[in-house]
Amino acid sequence: MAYIPEEKIQDIKDQLDIVNIISDYIELKPSGQNYIGLCPFHNEKTPSFTVSRSKGIFHCFGCGVGGDAITFIMKKENMNYVEAIHFLADKLGIFLDTGNVDKELYEHRKTLLRINEEAKYYFFQQLLTYQLPKEYLSNRGLDKSVVNKFMLGYAPDGFDNLLNYFKGKNVKTEDLLELGLIKKSANGHLYDAYRNRLIFPITNNRKEVIGFGGRTLVDDRAKYINSPESIVYHKSKNLYGVTNFNSISKKDKVVIVEGYVDVISLYNYGIDYCVASLGTALTKEQAKLISRYTKNIYLCYDGDSAGQSATQRAIEIFKEIDIQANVIELPEQLDPDDYIKKYGKESFETLITNSLNSILYNYTKLLKNYDLDDINSKTEFLNELVKMLNEIDNKLIQDEYLIRFSKDLDINIDSIKSELSKQKSYSKTPVKDTPKVNRVNNNKLIFLESIKYYLFNNDIEFRSKILNSGNFLEEETEYFTPTIIFIEENGLTIDTTLDDIKELDGNSNIKKIIETTLKTQNRDYYNNKENAIRFLNSLKRHVLIMERDKLKEQLILLQENEELSESLKKSYTDLANEIFKINSLLKSI
Incomplete structure (x- = not known):
């Protein structure tokens, strides 16, 4: 996502009406100079959520959450700062992907999204019409509610079905080509990109259809084809199954799988906290997106060599953002779809419970690769084990695994520690992003x-x-x-x-x-100790003044309301008392 200049962000802020933004989510009623309603962030019966249009801020006197329109969208839509800016810019009709306010590109993006939305309904209608996709889904045991949930569709056989459908819709051929819905042959003939395929619409976390995946239902050279990169679809930054984010957030865990069918099949059996990485190569952007909803990550890629390589890469990706992923190992070289159909939901949940964290997963992989009865093989194994231990930054965690592995292998712990010291200069220290202190x-x-x-x-x-x-x-x-x-x-x-x-x-x-x-x-x-003490005192004043200013802002919000409920009157009194206490502390420093 491109850098957004500060002046452009300020342009957006200047155009925002916080009351209109929040009114899309809750009912607000006028109360003096402000608006009041039931807080969307906690359960309450008496309104304590106050919004000031003139100040552009909101505050809940029940749970304490507050901020501006950007803060509200970040919390309500589970977005980071940049995504919230894009979300609000979209509402204002501003396209920001270039780092500039570009109305023309904004309109073009909206046009492409409308075409994708129309194509989604077209494919869905074909699924209801043709017998082949219905039989395929029935054979896989997929419930109709699951088909509707993911809006699965079907692209029938024929070279110009979708092309002819859009001819009567005043849609430009160039836009269909850009989205990859149609293609052009070497001699200039246009034809449908998706034919005889089950269609998987791909949405972003704003519920916009940004692309499609298509699985062949006949004997085709390509099992899957997918939308190309465009201004609406970036494969490396999106995931399949974002409609599961609410469940992922509530259950505080996510299972990451390889493909569309895995997500849908697991959902069909009640495992509704899965996403797919749109291919086997998880990216850092995808990992960061997932980590906003949960830090409890379970990798469940296929058991073949490609799946194992993808697992290792995903472990490293999550390690870069300071998350230790867990690995679900599927037996018999099965994929998640095959496994849950064969053994059921309860068995799959047992796999999750028995999953290994990335350190233990790599340890068990090492054990399988070496013969510990052979002295040379055991030496190589110990070298690899020490390298793995040296990659653990936290000394306490490293010591825990040292004790565990030395007992498990019946090796003197001091011997492993000695090797650790020798290899220390070669240890890998993860490089974090530039610290925010810059x-x-x-x-x-x-x-x-x-x-x-x-x-x-x-x-x-x-x-x-x-x-x-x-x-x-x-x-x-x-x-x-x-x-x-x-x-x-x-x-x-x-x-x-x-x-x-x-x-x-x-x-x-x-x-x-x-x-x-x-x-x-x-x-x-x-x-100089005296200067250090003076610094500490100025620091205390700094903190207290910031806290007082925040409380004063909340107090003014309440003062602008025409009527205060009993709970808000109590909040007013409590705020006034807190401000009085802070003033007393400031005088004493």
Whole structure:
């Protein structure tokens, strides 16, 4: 997804009407200068959800959630920031994929989506008409409700059925070609791309039809064909089965499979928390999309060599975003569709329960590949095992597996530790995305100031004082403790040089953070307890003022309402008391 310039985001914000946006989801009633309704984020009988059109904000005095229109869409639609911006831009008629406001491209995209939607209903109607696809689905034991849920369709035999259907719909041939619904032969003849195929519409998390997959129902060279890349369809960024996201979020787990049929077949048996990666190669964008709904990942690819390779790649992809995937191993080289039809839902759920995390999965794979009774094979095995252990960043987790594997293999734990130390220089340290502390804002400055004072004072008590000062670091918090631990484990002080840092093993981003602090010019200022205390006091004031301003904003929202229920009156009193307490604390610092 292209970078969106800040001025374009501001253009969108300026055009948004938060009342209209939220009214698409809940009923809002006027209340003085504001609007009020039942909160969509928690169950309540008395309205405590307040929206201010003039300020462009909302706040629920029941559950505490609040923010602007972008925040609302992020929470309600389970989107990240950039996706929410695109979602709202779409409502305003703004196309942003180029990084520019482009009305022409926006209209073209909407046209393509309308064509896909029309094609979906056309294919669905053909499925209801022809006997061949109905027999195929019946033989697979698929319930009609499942067919309707996924809007399965059928492309009948013939070279111009869909082409003729769209001729009477004022649709441009160029648009059908761009979407891959029709093709052009070498001599210029147009023909339907999908023929004698079961059709799987692919939707995004906005419920828009962005592409199609087609499975042959006759003896065809290509078992599956899929939509080409276009401005509406990007294979690497989308998944099949996004209609299951609500269930995935509620059940807090997801099973990732290879294909359309696996998702549908598992759903047919009540496993309604599956998605397919539109091919065997899971991408980082797909992994990030899934991780917004759950961190409990279960990989269930086919048992053949291609499936095993896909499993290993998926493990690495999730590892890059700090998630340890679990692996479901299917027996007898079955795929998920075959397995659940043969053994049923209960047995499949047992497979999920008995799944292995990625470390144990790779360990069992190693065991299968080596003969531990042969000295040379066992030596090779131990080398591979040590490499695998060195890839575990967390020392505590690494120690747990060291103990487990040494007992399992009846090998002295010190021998494995010795090999770990020897191979340490070759260990793989995952490189994370550029840390969020690189953003130029107050939190970045506070973060770096905190590390400077800690490093130059070498005071362990300072760490707890900083962390007890409040959640001032927000998203940067994840880097504070690992940086402190790195300093402690390596005995870093004010006298540490940049060359010393470069020679150390560890996360490259954390090393950059420490290098930044060591480049400080006025070292004596930071190596001073009185200055450190003053910094802590200013930090406390910073946190308290931010909290007070947030409470004041909520108080004003309530003041603008014409009538307050008893619960909102209590919220008003509680807010006023909290503000009074904060003011008292500020005076004492």
